[in-house]
Amino acid sequence: MDDDSDSGVDCNDDDSTSSVGEPQQNGRWDHGRQYAVFYEDPGRDAKFIEPVDELQREQWARRHEVFKELIPLHRSALPPQGRCLDVGAGLGLWAVEFADKQTDWRVVAIDVFPNFPRWVPPNMMPMLEDVESLSYTATYDFIMVRDMQWSVNLRDVMPRLVRSLLPRGSLEVVCLGPVEPSNGAEGGGMIENMPQQIGMPSWADIETGLPTWMKEAGLVDVRAEVLLVLVSSGSGMDTTHLRRDGWSEDERYCKLVLVHGTKRTDQS
Numbered sequence: 481m482d483d484d485s486d487s488g489v490d491c492n493d494d495d496s497t498s499s500v501g502e503p504q505q506n507g508r509w510d511h512g513r514q515y516a517v518f519y520e521d522p523g524r525d526a527k528f529i530e531p532v533d534e535l536q537r538e539q540w541a542r543r544h545e546v547f548k549e550l551i552p553l554h555r556s557a558l559p560p561q562g563r564c565l566d567v568g569a570g571l572g573l574w575a576v577e578f579a580d581k582q583t584d585w586r587v588v589a590i591d592v593f594p595n596f597p598r599w600v601p602p603n604m605m606p607m608l609e610d611v612e613s614l615s616y617t618a619t620y621d622f623i624m625v626r627d628m629q630w631s632v633n634l635r636d637v638m639p640r641l642v643r644s645l646l647p648r649g650s651l652e653v654v655c656l657g658p659v660e661p662s663n664g665a666e667g668g669g670m671i672e673n674m675p676q677q678i679g680m681p682s683w684a685d686i687e688t689g690l691p692t693w694m695k696e697a698g699l700v701d702v703r704a705e706v707l708l709v710l711v712s713s714g715s716g717m718d719t720t721h722l723r724r725d726g727w728s729e730d731e732r733y734c735k736l737v738l739v740h741g742t743k744r745t746d747q748s
Contacts (some may be wrong), residue, residue: 487658537571537595543627544720547736549696550707553578554624556650556740558594562621565644572596572604578624579604590614596729616643622650629655633680635693642697645743649707651688651699652740657683659732690739699741707736
């Protein structure tokens with residue numbers, strides 16, 4: 481792929497990507513926290529469970545580091561070049577790393593809220609776009625959906641994502657669940673109860689249903705893996721204590737679920 485420049489793209493340049501690098505200052509404020517609204521309709525609440533303010537951006541950055549410790553940049557086997565779509569790119573950290581390492585790929589990173597970095601690789605294009613508004617034509621060789629379990633109805637959007645894949649294209653979904661006590665007690669917190677209130681699947685539905693949703697949408701060779709991440713009260717997720725058994729009763733953990741599959745060659 482031809483490299484137009486090795487200096488990267490300025491997301492705030494008027495001639496580049498519509499100044500998507502600066503976070504919105506209005507949004508919706510609730511109990512001192514900022515929540516996303518749709519960029520094209522500020523009066524329309526994006527209904528995300530998580531905020532989008534500076535405090536939350538720090539949390540997203542920590543999650544990214546946890547992901548890097550636990551899983552590769554992508555589990556799917558990819559060709560040397562192609563087109564990639566990063567859905568709900570957030571800070572753009574995954575998209576930037578992928579674009580840096582896969583220089584022969586074109587990377588489109590979309591989100592409804594402008595949290596992208598100011599400078600991005602020349603083969604990456606950040607866009608303010610709602611995944612539910614995409615045209616869904618077969619365009620991409622690889623689609624990454626990471627940490628979107630509280631932002632979009634994965635069950636409903638799955639057929640649309642698969643339609644956006646070219647034949648033999650790969651879809652990878654990574655989800656991080658709520659904190660759970662190791663003794664099996666019910667959490668009953670906001671994250672456990674909120675999804676149903678806004679019409680999205682619960683974590684239990686996502687954890688057990690995600691592979692099925694992907695198969696029903698037309699993917700084959702669907703593979704799933706689950707990792708447990710110890711959560712400490714002081715420092716959040718601690719990857720140095722990642723393990724699959726031997727939990728004490730007072731420890732808490734969250735589950736990281738990764739599922740990937742490939743579009744059939746005979747599917748349009």
